[in-house]
Each structure stands twice: as structure tokens, then as C-alpha cells.
Amino acid sequence: MSTPGGSPPRKFLQAAGASVARLLRAGAAKKIAPGKFHFTLWTSYGYLQYADRHSWCGFDVAAMEDVWGASVWFNSFTPWSGN
Amino acid sequence: MKQRLGPAVTIGHTRPDPPFWGQRYLTFNAIIRVNSVEASRTRWFGSNEESRNTPANMQRMRRAITREFPQGRITWAISWLALHEQSRNYRAVRKQALEYHHRYGDEITFTVGGFFPNVYNYRKQVSRDLHAGLAAVSRLVGGGYRPKSVVAGYLAAENHRFLAEEQDIHVCQGNIWSQYGIDALDDDGSICYPYYPSREHTLKPAQGPADFIDCVSLDGWTCDFVAARQPGFKDGFNSRLGLGPIETLFQHNFSRKVGLRQLLATTGIHFDRGFALNRFGWATTIWELCLMDNEGADQSLAAWLHAVRRRWPNTRMITQGEFGMAWRKEFPNNAQLNYRFAHKGTGIFGSDASVEVRWYMNRKFRLALLRDWRHQSPWKVIDLTRYDLPAHEPPGLARNWSLINLRNQKQTRPQDLPVRLEHLPAAQQTLIANYYPTLISESGL
Numbered sequence: 001m002s003t004p005g006g007s008p009p010r011k012f013l014q015a016a017g018a019s020v021a022r023l024l025r026a027g028a029a030k031k032i033a034p035g036k037f038h039f040t041l042w043t044s045y046g047y048l049q050y051a052d053r054h055s056w057c058g059f060d061v062a063a064m065e066d067v068w069g070a071s072v073w074f075n076s077f078t079p080w081s082g083n
Numbered sequence: 084m085k086q087r088l089g090p091a092v093t094i095g096h097t098r099p100d101p102p103f104w105g106q107r108y109l110t111f112n113a114i115i116r117v118n119s120v121e122a123s124r125t126r127w128f129g130s131n132e133e134s135r136n137t138p139a140n141m142q143r144m145r146r147a148i149t150r151e152f153p154q155g156r157i158t159w160a161i162s163w164l165a166l167h168e169q170s171r172n173y174r175a176v177r178k179q180a181l182e183y184h185h186r187y188g189d190e191i192t193f194t195v196g197g198f199f200p201n202v203y204n205y206r207k208q209v210s211r212d213l214h215a216g217l218a219a220v221s222r223l224v225g226g227g228y229r230p231k232s233v234v235a236g237y238l239a240a241e242n243h244r245f246l247a248e249e250q251d252i253h254v255c256q257g258n259i260w261s262q263y264g265i266d267a268l269d270d271d272g273s274i275c276y277p278y279y280p281s282r283e284h285t286l287k288p289a290q291g292p293a294d295f296i297d298c299v300s301l302d303g304w305t306c307d308f309v310a311a312r313q314p315g316f317k318d319g320f321n322s323r324l325g326l327g328p329i330e331t332l333f334q335h336n337f338s339r340k341v342g343l344r345q346l347l348a349t350t351g352i353h354f355d356r357g358f359a360l361n362r363f364g365w366a367t368t369i370w371e372l373c374l375m376d377n378e379g380a381d382q383s384l385a386a387w388l389h390a391v392r393r394r395w396p397n398t399r400m401i402t403q404g405e406f407g408m409a410w411r412k413e414f415p416n417n418a419q420l421n422y423r424f425a426h427k428g429t430g431i432f433g434s435d436a437s438v439e440v441r442w443y444m445n446r447k448f449r450l451a452l453l454r455d456w457r458h459q460s461p462w463k464v465i466d467l468t469r470y471d472l473p474a475h476e477p478p479g480l481a482r483n484w485s486l487i488n489l490r491n492q493k494q495t496r497p498q499d500l501p502v503r504l505e506h507l508p509a510a511q512q513t514l515i516a517n518y519y520p521t522l523i524s525e526s527g528l
Contacts, residue, residue, distance in 0.1 A: 042119070042130070044267070044323075046120070
């Protein structure tokens with residue numbers, strides 16, 4: 001999907017769960033940089049169902065939570081780095 | 084025979100309801116959706132599952148069920164988008180559901196908000212969605228049809244009240260027992276068998292007429308009690324192990340054969356020991372239709388159901404609406420609630436083989452005891468949640484809807500450390516002794 005007059009949107013995945021606060025921050029990021037990235041969420045069960053190599057390739061950034069003892073961030077791009 | 088009865092009478096309607104007690108109930112809900120998390124009518128997350136929610140997959144699922152339970156009836160819960168999507172595929176899916184409704188007596192109902200409606204929507208909007216979604220289901224089926232139940236994942240108390248008082252729906256899959264630190268929703272703290280929720284909090288059983296909601300709240304997925312005591316993925320183990328197909332069959336950490344063993348063991352918690360303790364047994368699960376796209380999913384489903392039927396031949400597979408309404412006839416309120424369960428770990432994944440858990444659940448509290456049965460260690464209290472204390476749900480959008488007070492099985496707070504029964508404060512011992520007079524004196528159980 002392309003953005004008229006701009007660079008292609010970044011694809012952002014929050015996997016294995018999400019807090020409402022993060023969802024809201026993602027919403028805020030969308031407002032600040034409209035069309036610059038797509039956000040989606042995989043719940044833990046969605047992660048179990050869909051997280052294979054092919055699926056991961058569809059995203060520039062992935063954030064994981066709900067994994068007790070581990071909080072893993074992939075890639076260096078964080079759309080809400082200003083928050 | 085049918086002709087002699089005349090055209091207005093059908094064989095099915097002349098059969099009296101079998102007695103509630105002494106039965107093993109298996110309820111099976113199938114979710115039909117477009118996206119994996121439909122947070123609201125216009126907002127969704129995760130993967131688009133359109134290519135997986137097909138009539139062919141419905142037929143695979145229904146064939147597996149019909150083969151093992153020819154008289155079985157299940158619930159098809161359809162999301163907002165799946166109810167309104169006008170593609171040829173979804174029109175065919177809805178037609179297929181209708182056919183199963185007429186042929187098998189399956190229930191068609193609405194599933195609201197991607198299992199977590201109150202995480203993404205305020206209560207008023209959830210009620211609006213329930214009203215409009217149920218109306219869409221009625222239009223789909225026609226003839227003044229109203230489902231007996233709704234599938235919601237977790238549903239706030241006010242929305243349970245709305246279902247009961249304004250929609251005349253008295254059964255709702257409205258809590259996900261023990262879920263905590265996983266799947267974008269926390270709602271540990273309830274009873275895992277049917278109860279009437281309190282107006283204060285869905286997870287609190289109503290204490291009396293003043294806080295009573297006449298809508299039976301049902302768990303979504305029967306869990307392994309040993310695995311369920313952990314939060315989230317603690318130590319790398321999924322705490323949702325049990326009858327959930329994704330966690331037990333399709334997460335690829337163990338073989339399908341091992342998963343099937345776990346499914347059967349989880350069913351056995353309620354159909355063997357639980358049945359003896361409670362005079363009835365209930366196991367329930369929700370399968371997302373899209374799962375039937377996994378290789379061999381229909382065979383796995385059939386294998387589990389085959390094993391259930393072989394081991395407990397009289398198992399009754401009925402819709403959750405029928406089950407909830409049958410329970411409602413026997414339990415006009417929560418006064419007689421007294422559920423007990425006992426389970427030794429299966430040794431699979433987070434269900435430690437050396438751990439034994441016992442649960443006691445009633446209107447006033449829930450109590451869980453744990454021990455290492457191999458070493459005959461003393462029983463310790465891992466959960467004591469009082470329901471006779473005031474409880475409050477989050478006022479607005481929130482992820483955590485848990486009801487946690489004195490001691491919680493997930494052990495996320497220092498005060499949750501297991502303690503021996505006789506070391507509990509005197510008031511708590513008295514509370515327990517009022518229901519189970521010999522429990523503390525027989526601390527060896």
C-alpha cells in the first residue's frame with residue numbers, strides 16, 4: 001500500500017498482547033504522522049497462530065509483551081519514540 | 084410415527100428435558116469472524132482471516148462433530164464484520180450456518196468485540212453493539228429467532244445486565260477464567276463454573292437480590308488447573324493450556340498427539356473427579372473457524388471428540404445457551420453454589436506432574452490449595468478471593484478487569500506467597516470453616 005506523495009508506510013506489529021495505553025499511543029502516533037505507518041496487534045493466541053518467518057517479514061517493527069521475563073523489541077524504529 | 088402425531092407436532096419437541104444432575108456437558112462454540120481481533124465495528128487488528136473462514140472449513144468442523152456426536156448441537160458465534168460482509172464467501176458462510184441451525188439445532192449468535200469488548204469500547208457502546216448484533220442475527224435467521232446466549236470473551240457487569248434486562252438474553256460466555264498476563268486481557272478472579280454476576284463486578288458472584296444480574300456468566304475455555312495458576316507465559320509455559328485449541332493443539336511446542344492427551348486430561352478433570360464432586364461435569368471450548376485451515380485440524384478435533392465419547396459415552400453435547408438455561412432452572416441464584424475440583428498435573432508443558440491443585444468455589448469466596456503430591460508436602464493456600472467484599476470494575480477502558488483481593492493464584496504480589504491453611508488469619512479460617520468445617524482440621528486432606 002502506498003501513500004500519495006510520500007514514502008511507503010512503515011508496518012508496525014505489536015505482538016503477543018497490548019496494553020490500552022500502547023494502543024492509544026499508537027493512535028496518537030497515527031495522528032502525528034498520518035499514513036506513515038500501519039499498526040496492528042497480535043494477541044498472544046494470534047502470535048501462536050500466525051508468527052512464522054513469512055508473517056514476520058511483513059513488518060518493519062515488532063514489539064512484544066505479555067512474555068513474562070522478557071520484553072523484546074525488534075528493529076530500532078519506534079513510532080512513539082517521542083513519548 | 085411422525086405422521087400420526089400430526090404436522091404441528093415434532094418428535095423433538097415432545098421429549099421432556101433430561102434431568103440436569105448426573106450429566107456430563109460438553110459445549111462447543113465456533114467463532115466466525117473476518118479479522119482476528121475485531122475491536123469495534125470499524126476498528127480491527129491482527130490478521131485478515133477471510134480466506135480461512137469458509138463454508139468448506141465449516142463443513143470440515145461440523146463433519147468432525149457430527150461423526151462423533153450425531154445428536155450434538157453447537158454454537159456458531161458470528162462477529163459484526165462477518166455478519167455484514169457482503170462477499171460471496173461470507174454470504175455462503177452465513178447460509179451454511181443457517182443450514183446447520185435447521186438441520187442440527189445449532190445456535191447462531193453474535194460475538195462482540197473480539198473477545199475483549201470492554202478493553203476497546205465503553206460500556207454504552209458495547210451495549211449498542213450487542214443490541215445491533217443480536218438484531219442482525221435475528222434478521223439472518225428470521226421467524227422471530229432470538230439466540231439463548233452470546234459469546235463475548237470478557238463482558239462487563241453492566242453489559243451482562245443489559246443482556247438480561249433489555250435483550251432478554253440470560254446466558255453469556257462472559258468471563259475467561261484465570262486469564263492473566265496474556266492475550267491482551269486480564270480477568271482472573273472468578274468462578275470457573277456457571278454463576279450469576281454481581282452488578283459490582285462481572286467476576287464477583289451476586290451476593291443477593293440487590294446486586295443480582297439474571298444472566299448466567301460462563302467461562303470460555305476449560306483450563307488445566309495446574310498450568311492456569313501461573314501468569315502469562317511464566318517460565319516459557321502458556322498458562323492457557325487446557326481445551327483451547329490454539330494453546331493445546333496448534334502452538335507447535337509439542338506434538339499434536341501430546342496436545343490430544345492434554346485435551347482429554349483437561350476434559351477428565353470435570354468428567355471424572357469433578358463429576359463425582361459436583362454431581363455434574365462441564366467442559367467448554369471455543370474454536371475459531373479459521374483454525375480448520377491448519378493441516379489435520381478436523382482430524383484432531385474428531386480424535387478428541389472420539390476419545391471423549393468413548394470414555395464418557397453419555398456426554399451431552401448441547402449449545403451453551405441450552406446448558407446455561409438448564410443450569411438456571413436448578414440454580415435460581417448463587418446461594419447453593421459449591422463447586423469443587425481436584426487435579427494432578429499432566430506433566431505436559433506448564434502442567435507440572437508433581438503438583439496437585441484443589442479448588443473450592445462458592446458464593447462467598449474461592450479457595451485453591453496446592454501441594455507436591457509426590458513428596459506429600461503440606462497443602463498450601465494459593466488463592467483466597469473473597470466475594471463478600473466490595474468490588475469495582477475499571478470505570479472506563481482498561482486491560483485489567485481482574486478481581487484480586489486477599490491472595491491470588493498468579494502470585495504477582497508478595498502477599499500471594501502460598502501459606503498453610505492453619506497459618507491464615509483467624510477470620511479467614513472462620514470464613515472457610517463455615518463452608519468446609521473439616522478442611523482445616525484435616526489439613527492433610
